[in-house]
Amino acid sequence: QVQVVESGGGLVQPGGSLRLDCAATGSTLDIYDMGWSRQAPGKQRELVAYSTRSGSTNYADSVKGRATISRDNAKNTVFLQMNSLKPEDTAVYYCFAVNRNREFWGQGTLVTVSS
Numbered sequence: 001q002v003q004v005v006e007s008g009g010g011l012v013q014p015g016g017s018l019r020l021d022c023a024a025t026g027s028t029l030d031i032y033d034m035g036w037s038r039q040a041p042g043k044q045r046e047l048v049a050y051s052t053r054s055g056s057t058n059y060a061d062s063v064k065g066r067a068t069i070s071r072d073n074a075k076n077t078v079f080l081q082m083n084s085l086k087p088e089d090t091a092v093y094y095c096f097a098v099n100r101n102r103e104f105w106g107q108g109t110l111v112t113v114s115s
Contacts (some may be wrong), residue, residue, distance in 0.1 A: 001105040002026045009109030014027045017083045022095030024076040033098040034078040038091035085113045
């Protein structure tokens with residue numbers, strides 16, 4: 001089993017920045033992909049960004065140029081730096097880790113972008 005815990009959400013003004021942190025613990029030896037999805041009120045969950053163990057990254061079009069995902073494989077941590085935040089970025093952000101083709105999810109952290 002893998003446990004995933006996120007931190008770093010909160011209230012941010014439009015145009016501001018924040019960083020979300022995520023740590024995976026437990027059976028982490030075979031973790032490959034780690035990343036972030038989000039779910040806005042009344043909307044389906046969408047993939048925001050992910051990073052493979054080898055360092056490849058992928059971003060949703062909605063955050064390209066504003067988000068950077070980084071990862072520390074030794075610590076099984078992944079970070080999402082988001083800049084130029086918009087009200088439409090308001091959502092619960094969930095971290096995930098993929099271990100042996102199984103997905104493990106955190107409880108989510110709320111990001112609210114509002115003045």
